[in-house]
Amino acid sequence: MHTSHPGNVGAAARAMKVMGFADLVLVQPRFPDVLSQEETVAMAMGSADILARARIVGSLAEALEGITYACATAMTPRDFGPPTFAPRERLPALAQEGQRVAFVFGSERYGLANDDVYRCHACLSIPTHPTYGSLNLAQAVQLLAYDWRQALGGFDVQPRTADPERATLPEVMGALEHWRAALEAIGFLDPAAPKRLMPRLQQLLNRAQLTREELHILRGIARAVGRGSPR
Structure with missing residues (x-):
């Protein structure tokens, strides 16, 4: 929502691709040409295909078309709204429900507005140190993409070296x-x-x-x- 830094868009695309996700939707970004800006492409690092398929829409309602379960991401406590969970507390069960899931991230400066959080079924809060919980947008995308991939089953670790040949x-x-x-x-x-x-x-x-x-x-x-x- 209202992304202001092109580098974060590119880094978020990279974070998604390494976890096997491809559906990136930007809601009213600060720069209409953000998907093609030099900094965006540079930070994407091999995930230009994610940028090519990404969509820019005018509202959160448009972004959530076809979605059956939306997860807001917010650090600031609210006195009203959907229940708040740690990702690993909610995502494993959610992965078994067969929902079409979206993760909604706010702007770098202000996070998500209350009305945007109210649209969602749950709020996910990444556990951080109690005295400092401010995450860069792309970092938050990477953490949630990893936890969601693990909830879906994860990927096998690929060996980088051949098994050693033991002496007889x-x-x-x-x-x-x-x-x-x-x-x-x-x-x-x-x-x-x-x-x-x-x-x-x-x-x-x-x-x-x-x-x-x-x-x-x-x-x-x-x-x-x-x-x-x-x-």
Whole structure:
């Protein structure tokens, strides 16, 4: 409602896209060309498609056409109006109701007018520190978009690295034999009285669950130790 900063529009579009939402409606923004302004596009960062589909309308009633459940977002307590919930208190149940849901945000300077809040079925208040609860508009959009996506089921985390290839037991045994020779070469291990050094190293490597690359590093160290020994 009455957005005044183009950067917030772009950042809000980005916040929506990363959570899988695309229906952005602006009600009487300060700048009629806000969707195409340079700052808006720059802050959108790859979500230009959201801006391209966004609509600018003249009233909240137009913006809520087809919506069956509207959530106002407000920090300031009111003595009259819809019930107020924390997002995670209300959204999981709302996601199960099959409603067409809209989240209504106010202007950066004044928030939502009382009449706009009265149009809504519920008011969502993001829990913040009691002495300072002022959120940037785009930040508020991101937080609610995240909570709504989680209520709808969320997305799986995509792995960024391949699963490590664990060293096999024979490979670990081979590395231990390599280390035995290196330790004998530098005089750390007495082959006549080895005691329990090698079994303890065996247990250490077993607990470590080394990858093949890590085992190769240890064998490289043993090789360098052997080359540098006076024997």
